[in-house]
Amino acid sequence: MNQFLFGGMPYVLLMTAIIGAIWRFRSNKYTWSSQSSQFLENKTLFFGSFPWHYGIITILLGHIFGIFFPSAILAWNGVPVRLYILELTALSAGFLAFFGLLALIYRRLTNTRVKALTTSWDVLVLIVLLIQVVTGLGNAILYRWGSNWYAGAAVPWIWSIFKLSPNVDYVSNLPLITKTHIFNAMIFIGLIPFSRLAHFVVINPYKYLIRPYQVVRWYRKGGPTPNIVQYK
Amino acid sequence: MDIRAQLSMNFHMDKCIGCHLCSVACKNIWTTRRGAEYMWWNNVETKPGAGYPLTWEDQERYRGGWEVSGGSLRLKLLKGPGKIRTLANIFFQPNLPTVDDYYEPFTFDYQNLFNAPAGDDQPVARPRSLITGEFMEKVVLGPNWDDDMGGSPLYAMNDPNLKGLSESQKEMLTKFHKLFFFYLPRICNHCLNPACVASCPSGAIYKRGEDGIVLIDQDTCRAWRFCVSACPYKKPYYNWANGKSEKCIFCYPRTETGQPNACAHSCTGRIRFVGVLLYDADRIEDTAKTPDERLVEAMRDIILDPNDPRVIAEARKAGIDENWLIAAQQSPAYNLFKKWRISMPNHPEFRTVPMNFYVPPLSPILHQAKSDSGGVFDPESMEFFNAIDKMRVPIRFLANLLSAGNEQVVLESLKKQLAVRMYRRQQRFGDVGESVVKSVLSQVGLTAQDAEDIFRLTALSTVQERFVIPETHREAMTSVDPRTMFEKRGSVGFGPKKKEFLGRTW
DSSP, X not given: OHIIIIIIHHHHHHHHHHHHHHHHHHHOGGGOSOOOOTTTOOHHHHHHHHHHHHXXXXXXXXXXHHHHXXXXXXXXXXXXXXXXXXXHHXXXXXXXXXXXXXXXXXXXXXXXXXXXXOOHHHHHHHHHHHHHHHHHHHHHHHSSOHHHHIIIIIHHHHHHHHTTXXXXXXXXXXXXXXXXXXXXXXXXXXXXXXXXXXXXXXXXXXHHHHSOSOOEEOSSTTOSOSOSOOOO | OOEEEEEEEEEEGGGOOOOOHHHHHHXXXXXXXXXXXXXXXXXXXXXXXXXXXXXXXOHHHHOOSEEEETTEEEEGGGTTTTHHHHHHTTXXXXXXXXXXXXXXXXXXXXXXXXXXXXXXXXXXXXXXXXXXOSBOSOOOXXXXXXXXXXXXXXXXXXXXXXXXXXXXXXXXXXXXXXXXXXXXXXXXXXXXXXXXXXXXTTOOEEEETTTOOEEEOTTTOOSOXXXXXXXXXXXXXXXXXTTEEEOOOTTHHXXXXXXXXXXXXXXXXXXXXXXXXXXXXXXXXXXXXXXXXXXXXXXXXXXXXXXXXXXXXXXXXXXXXXXXXXHHHTOHHHIIIIISOOOEESOGGGOSOOOOEEEOOOOOOHHHHTGGGTTOOOXXXXXXXXXXXXXXXXXXXXXXXXXXXXXXXXXXXXXXXXXXXXXXHHHHTOOSOHHHHHHHHHHHTOOHHHHHHHHIIIIIOOHHHHBOOOOOXXXXXXXXXTHHHHHTTTTTTSSOSSOEETXXXX
């Protein structure tokens, strides 16, 4: 069972994500976004979207950092005070995301205008995210110190997946909550190309920081310049 | 010098009767789709009035347009950390208007009129929301909700342009015999320094090099909605159903083939004029940075004389086609804005360098200027010409609306219009002294020929004179993939008409 869930499924869901992304990008780039509903309701959204995104981005960056520099995390955690700082920061970001998510779910369920736009994919995404955040918080509270054994157990397993020789032993003895967290994370990845989560990999906006303000396109071949005015 | 061509629309506000034919023509062609019901790419508002969306001119609230800070031009939206602010606010935009600022689109339950069971009362058609499909308690806002409400303290008094008016001028809005209002038809201004383009994180919005039309690439748009916030005229609209922003496209499929825009073509008052302007793209930034009182002048400066041989030579070098040059020489937009200097931009202080221009409306003057003699004037002297600032619509109000507060520019235009009227009266009835007309014309800097031309264009002009739109022959130099034409069939270019994709239907 462990072999199936943590040895086989990661590949199935990763391939789903990659092939799905290519398929959607080629066949339906038009819909590649998270359809904003701020235009229809923006009061509750403020209390949902802001905390949710800032909380979850902090957590996510922490996880990604851990994948690449597990030893740095272990070294940092060598001193108890530093361990507490890391854990507390992560926990508060987690709660921030949690309350944001609750506000977002509440908004989806109660606002009639938002409901008119809600698809079953949106509901699925919210369920997956809720499970992910709740199990994550459960890990952090019940089994201390998560950052240590994330770097010690989960990260080696992730690398064993990437190296195509999955070693289930790293995760097979983890508590149920943690296992749920890990498996749900893979489902999350598998969902990305098919749902509003697609906006999760929209990397366009960073270009905005470096491009000039104005954009001019010429339909005549070899139009003079690509941009009208180069502002400082 | 970097010469480019720009299609520009001019509006003669004196002739606008507020019939909304333009809005209806536009809506029927472009925005009858789901998610676009609330959009009016062309709308006509009553001024003074709150406008559409409500109080759109109040940039304290919406933070649209540009400001000059520390000698450089910056989006008002990005006050503080600059472009980083776009990314910081990407999850929630504090300045975005919501559908309640426009109005909740609705229809009526007409079937009930036929299907209601027999009873003691007449059946009624209740309003039904086009977003949720549910019945609405009552309709609280709609398109042109404050149409013709020039005297209302509820609507007209909320007009942001009333600031700077004296109490007695504001009081006119409450006195039935003195109140004033006029109509302001609005489409996208297709600015030279568009704030929507500058704010788009995806880079989906662009200005077309050949004709200056500003468009949103529907395939690149990722629903960040910064264009809606950044545009001070609130002319990009967010389609809540398919998650894309849309805006006036200047009817480019029509103008490319030399036909006038739907709004302009349908105008009963014949208030609209469309023509080509040549401008110097190198000077856009300097123009946008000009202090308020010289803004209109700076905008006239950036427009180049299409009859100047040097300009023609440069334009040819820049690749502007011969038929575009000829159109620029016959352009009513050039004549109204630059040659005769009687039209002016809407809110130039937003610094987007808008490219649509308005001829300010004349309004009753005799009662105010000649109140001692009961509004009767002596045509021989026409001395009320010098009391033009006593017109019922306060000059201050027009200046707030059209010239960033510069009253002189507005006065110049009004005087010229009045001078043309006096010239025509002299021609037609002869009861105005010839010498008076001569002195008045020279006072405003017009020749008799100019007066004749202005009269001809604003009163008698034919379709060909009002709309001088050169063809672009895009089919010969296309970068458009003809294969997509089949896919876009029936969708007026705005994505799949109805495509089911994982439960999202549009």
